[in-house]
Each structure stands twice: as C-alpha cells, then as structure tokens.
Amino acid sequence: MNKATTYPVSARGPADHDVRDQIVTAATEHFSRYGYEKTTVSDLAKAIGFSKAYIYKFFESKQAIGEMICANCLREIETEVSAAIAGADTPPEKLRRMFKAMTEASLRLFFQDRKLYEIAASAATERWQAVHAYEERIQKLLQDVLQEGRQTGDFERKTPLDETALAIYLVMRPYLNPLLLQHSFDYNKEAPAHLSSLVLRSLSP
Structure with a gap:
C-alpha cells in the first residue's frame, strides 16, 4: 500500500x-x-x-486513518482486477480473469503483512464506508461484464441482471472478504478456475 x-x-x-x-x-x-x-x-x-x-x-479518529489505508488497498485490488479484465477478448474470459485476479490480489494485499491485516479485518467486521464503496464498484464491474456477455450472446438473458450479478458476487465474496478468505487458503489456487467454470455453465444461453 x-x-x-x-x-x-x-x-x-x-x-x-x-x-x-x-x-x-x-x-x-x-x-x-x-x-x-x-x-x-x-x-x-x-x-x-x-x-x-x-x-x-x-x-x-484512528479509524478514519485506517479507513484511508484500507481504501487505498482496495483501490489497488480493483485496479488489478480491471487491468485483468481489460486484457481479455470475450466476456467469458473476462469473468474467468475477474475471479482469478480478485483472489490473487486479495490474498497478497490482505495477508502480505499480518499486522496490516488487522485493518482489513476491522473494516470488514465494522462495515466501513470504504468497504461499502468497494463492494459497489466490484458489483458494477461484474454487471458490466454480464451485460456485455448478454449483448454478444455468450450469456443467458432470462434472469434479471441485478439478480444474476448479486448471485455471482456472493460466490466471489469468500475470496473478497479478508475474514472469509483466511479460511480458504487450502483452495485459493484451484477455486477461481472451478468457481468461474461453474458460474459460466450457469450463464450459458
């Protein structure tokens, strides 16, 4: 950070x-x-x-300082995710890269320093403003990918977009939230590929 x-x-x-x-x-x-x-x-x-x-x-307050540190960390994750998506040619590949980049960036930034992890844990537990804003931006990014996939014919169009986006976000959430991610270390390497494949199958037209 x-x-x-x-x-x-x-x-x-x-x-x-x-x-x-x-x-x-x-x-x-x-x-x-x-x-x-x-x-x-x-x-x-x-x-x-x-x-x-x-x-x-x-x-x-001290929390206000911690919140700014947290916000900068989350922005860094978001930047990496956006860059990964931008490098993909198709909506399915964008979704795959979104899962992978989000997990890798979150693991590195939340856990590279165990003492700074305390800030991320406090932010997630107390639902700081920075966390709310981050989650909203990630869901918007996800909706954009889904909308593009519907336009290209890669994804189904029957389910309401907001419902689909929320469901996929909930699948991603254990790899976004530091409190949940710390219990997923044993699966962090294979989980992004398996979960994104499962989601993509459910999105097939």
Missing part, C-alpha cells in the same frame, strides 16, 4: 494532501510494526513528530 490516493468522507481539515499523505504513510508503517488495534492516535503523533491536535485537523 503506497501513497494515499483515495479520500473517504471521514477525511477532513485543510485540503493539504501532502500532509494527509504523510500522516497516512507514517501510520501505515507504524501499524505494520505495532498493529492497528494496539496503536493510539497519541502513538502515531509521537512517531510522526506531529501533535495529536494537528493530526485531528485532518482525521477525526
């Missing part, structure tokens, strides 16, 4: 993105070393060299 680029509603204060990014970058490093749950805003202030009051000019 690199420099902050996404600013949830919880961000506040002066429109000085350099300072905000500096806080988020330092917080990411601090959380990585000491853990999200054990770190306080006072701890961050000491580590960064700012006063606690100054940090509160930009973020209303």
Whole structure:
C-alpha cells in the first residue's frame, strides 16, 4: 500500500494532501510494526513528530486513518482486477480473469503483512464506508461484464441482471472478504478456475 490516493468522507481539515499523505504513510508503517488495534492516535503523533491536535485537523479518529489505508488497498485490488479484465477478448474470459485476479490480489494485499491485516479485518467486521464503496464498484464491474456477455450472446438473458450479478458476487465474496478468505487458503489456487467454470455453465444461453 503506497501513497494515499483515495479520500473517504471521514477525511477532513485543510485540503493539504501532502500532509494527509504523510500522516497516512507514517501510520501505515507504524501499524505494520505495532498493529492497528494496539496503536493510539497519541502513538502515531509521537512517531510522526506531529501533535495529536494537528493530526485531528485532518482525521477525526484512528479509524478514519485506517479507513484511508484500507481504501487505498482496495483501490489497488480493483485496479488489478480491471487491468485483468481489460486484457481479455470475450466476456467469458473476462469473468474467468475477474475471479482469478480478485483472489490473487486479495490474498497478497490482505495477508502480505499480518499486522496490516488487522485493518482489513476491522473494516470488514465494522462495515466501513470504504468497504461499502468497494463492494459497489466490484458489483458494477461484474454487471458490466454480464451485460456485455448478454449483448454478444455468450450469456443467458432470462434472469434479471441485478439478480444474476448479486448471485455471482456472493460466490466471489469468500475470496473478497479478508475474514472469509483466511479460511480458504487450502483452495485459493484451484477455486477461481472451478468457481468461474461453474458460474459460466450457469450463464450459458
């Protein structure tokens, strides 16, 4: 997770993105070393060299900082998924790549650092705004692929689009949600191919 680029509603204060990014970058490093749950805003202030009051000019709480870190992580996953889809020629192949890229990116970004995983777990448990926005964008991306497949004749058209998209999203969800994904390590290599094949068979016209 690199420099902050996404600013949830919880961000506040002066429109000085350099300072905000500096806080988020330092917080990411601090959380990585000491853990999200054990770190306080006072701890961050000491580590960064700012006063606690100054940090509160930009973020209303520790969660607001964690949410921005989480949002940046989710944006990175989304970028990889979008790139994988863009490289496919047909809707069925786009769906296959969507399953594969989503699982691989989620595994890498959620679990490359066990202490930063605490942020992802808190976000999923407490349903942070960043998580809601991410899930909506992923479902929109999925609907776009399904709509294209219906237009090309690759996918059936009888089932309502929103119902189909939601059903497929629920199949994907165990590989999107860090709380669920941690219990799926034994299947993460073969699951994307098996699940996408099953979904594609159900979408046949």
